[in-house]
Amino acid sequence: MADVQTPAIGIDLGTTNSCVAVVRNGRVEVIANDMGLRITPSCVAFTDEERLIGVAAKAQAVHNATNTIFDAKRLMGRKYDDGIVQKCIELWPFNVVESSSGDPRFRVEYKNETKDLSPEEISAMILGKMKTVAETYIGSPVKDAVVTVPAYFNDSQRQATMDAGKIAGLNIVSLLNEPTAAAIACGFNQKKNTKQNVMVFNFGDSTSDITILRIAGNDFEVIANSDEIYLGGRDIDERLVEHFIEEIKVKYNKDIKDNSKALSKLRTACERAKRSLSSSKKEPILVDSLFDGNDFKSSLNRDCLMKLCSDLYKKIMEPVDAVLKSAKMTVDDIDEIVLTGGSTRFPMQELLKKKFNMSKLNQSVNPNETVAHGAAIHAASKSGGKTIENIKFVDVTPLTLGINVLGNLMSRIIPRNSKLPAIKKKKFVTTVDYQTGVDIKVYEGERLSSDENNLLGEFSLENIQPAKKGISIIEVTFVVDNNGILTVTTEDAATGSNEEIVIRCNKGRLPKQEVERMVTEAKEFQKDEEKREKLAGALQEVKALIVKVKDLISELMNNDLENLELDNFSSVCTDTE
Template sequence: MKVWPFKIVEGNNGKPMIEVTYQGVTKLISAEEISSMVLTKMKEIADRHLNDNVKSAVITVPAYFDDLKRQATKDAATVAGLDVLRLISEPTVAAVAYGLDQKSKIAGAKNVVIFDLGGGTFDVSLVIINKGKFEVKGVSGDAHLGGEDFDNQMMDHFVVEFNRKEKKDISKNPRALARLRVACERAKRILSSTTFTIIEVDCLYDGVDFSAKITRAKFEELNMDFFNKCMEIVNKCLEDAKWDKKMVDEVVLVGGSTRIPKVQQMLQEFFEGKDLCKTVNPDEAVAYGAAVLAAKISGKRNQMVQELTLSDVTPLSLGYHAVGDVMSVMIPKNTPIPVIRERTVTTVVDYQSNFYFKVYQGERSKVTDNIYLGEFILHNIPVALRGIAKAKVQFEIDVDGLLKVSAEELITGQKTDVKITNGKRSISKEEIDKMLNDAKKFKVEDQNYRKKVEAYNDLEYYVYLMKRRVNDDNVRKMLSPQNLRKIDDLVAGAMVWLEIYKLVEIDVIAVAEKKKKLECAFNAIIGPFM
């Protein structure tokens, strides 16, 4: 939040909302709405490319996304008008891209580490690939570690340098920081292929230009803590799955940030000199694998895709609040999904009338240290001494990694069946409907805005052609002094009109009328364009 160029404010029930100004009005937008806008734009691109209406999609998420984030992603897809065929972890489908690329070379089972370091998240997956079968054995990661962190570290470094050099504080100016961050991201990319570069931003703050040198060594020093954290997560993932380094046959790089030389060096040293696999484009691997999976699900597939089988795992343990603030684990981390687990529970106090379940996700012993997912109540159980009344609790994770919990009282058969959502943070049906209506409204507004821009650009181009023709010496010789003044005034007036209406709301009809009048006046003096 400290480095974002926009504000985060508290919405209903403590839900974080993004505050933006749109057409002069301040609006509060949820993360799911922003995500749906991105998905809507991608859908439009796909529609144009395929000349068809795309209705379904396979959506990938970071492996370490918990249940709430996965559900929020699915909600965003609903708002974007997409039916989610499958929600799947990014490194899992990246393994598909690698596996198909290497299919002819793979003999027998191969143990593969997928090292996925992107712009905002980091995931590690351990996958066994054997004759088209992709079996995930372990995942680990950090949902808040990636290239943006490297950019921000560099930006913080240059903020200090700018403040020291110019005796001006830019840390409170979001626009200046955003421009500096863009320059830092560009420098980061350049440093992957050269040992130093120059950061240059014209008129960064208060009219001051900024220019500074940064070396690859300095970049590595600034981000060494993040790089070390990546290696720690790799090590933890291997330990959780009880894999030894020597068991790993391939280390596959996925995500743009894996191009950083220091990351590659540290990873190679961690695996004792093993060559890293770079045959798959790190920017395209996830999308490629998702497309293959979509082809398999939709039935449009060749023999190689038909043989593909994928099994993912749950990234975090799932359980409920037990006596003494302890989390009773129902589904341990790295359990293959889909999965169903059941357990019988009993009352813990005399004459208890309800079973009250709080559901959590995480690896800590105390429930308060884990992620709260939601709660539900099984009402009207037979009143008796403690330990008499019993209920069967069931945790079910579907292929998308989403959780459903149910409970049944064994004597009366009383049941409750709920899809776990965090009531405070999740989107209600009413909110989803509102987002859908807003999306339709914004679509109309966007279409109108596009028409205005096209009309304005059309007029601007016509004025440019007028100006170019009027400045032609041969044309000027043909005109009388009176007509020459008229035509010069006409062009000058059109230029002023364009400048005045550049930054304000314009009407498409008004622009079209302006162009029509210009054409008539121009044609009367000089004749139509050839």
């Protein structure tokens, strides 16, 4: 028997595409959107009349590039001056500006007004779309959701995702790492009780990451993560675009690199051909009216793709070696490989088959749907549904945790990939004669310099026993529990003086009043769209009525009932249409 309460849903909030799923009667159901597609582009567009989300937004992007926002996830939890933000701005056709607080904002024109929107707001719109898709399918309002995030997301990025959920009207019961979600999906399908070492290989459009888990029944233990956040399927697409730009130069003596419309058309054709090479050895590149009315015709085969992108594919495989090393494993220790992400097709499958045994590839779930599939299972487990057995999983710290020391260096206390819960202690000495206090800054990240890592919090330890530098000993203790809550304690060994700071993974990144404002605006957007839908529905009804009246008039006139008024009425109906 199905649970009476509205089920919690699982949402894969992707950089390029998003997906939503639900568990009902013990079965996972990936939900199709209003276009009948199970994958929705993570894309939002603004026009003089309306806001568009998903398929409709992507469809008009070529003609409305400056007001069509994509890749918003890449800016979540980042400052405007972040290197990744600046790199993205160089590539995007839309405008990104700096807010008064130093955060990035997407600047768009909507209904003849300029609006600056945060990455959280854009992500909230996509989450809201997924919520609506689920509610239409389930037939009742949805409140609770598990939302997935990349394993490498830091504290700020996770908090930003929580804020986006709140703006969208969702109660995010849990943030789930994408690789863990994928492993849950495949583990749930197979329900093996023997221990298995599973590698989750995620090659998305923007990033790639690899995770090794140990699975036994419903127990999932993350062993290690590795990633390449600057490399994904789009880098392959750009390499292909560069190749064909050069070909066009030779064939037509024309450089289209500054023609954004032509580049968008060519990029779409390259992406389509790349994906098709998963099932064919050669694909045509056909673009109608690419520039100056000229059609472009060429082709792409597997050998050419490998030759053009060999260095990129080699780089993509580097995290595989890194994660094996971190897990203290070899290729022979891996029992199964789970593929996720839209780019895990040719030639990635061929490369993995060469490195691992071919039979190890698990393709039981569509790579585009695996993460949402697992998120839905976890959502059902978290919400107390009786149709899903309780899932237990042990995660690891996604990033190294430490404190700032002399010389602006980060002293590492809890290394990346440490099993949760984790506790580590480290002793430090004073660096100034007769020092009576010390400021502690807590960071997460892998860089040597503290300033290049993410600041989590700071506090002070007072009443240190005065002594020559190097004499007083301060013990720093880091404790991270299963929920990702970090507690940092410092103590002067001589006096027993101590201080503590608790850094919670669910504290808001945006000020409360900002979130409330965004929630209000999100509701206004929703009201506008509901009005447009009602108006569109009314117009359709009027048009249908006109068609019926015209048919009736036609039938009467065919019966030789000549009537001037019928002719006039028919003319009025035609004019109204």
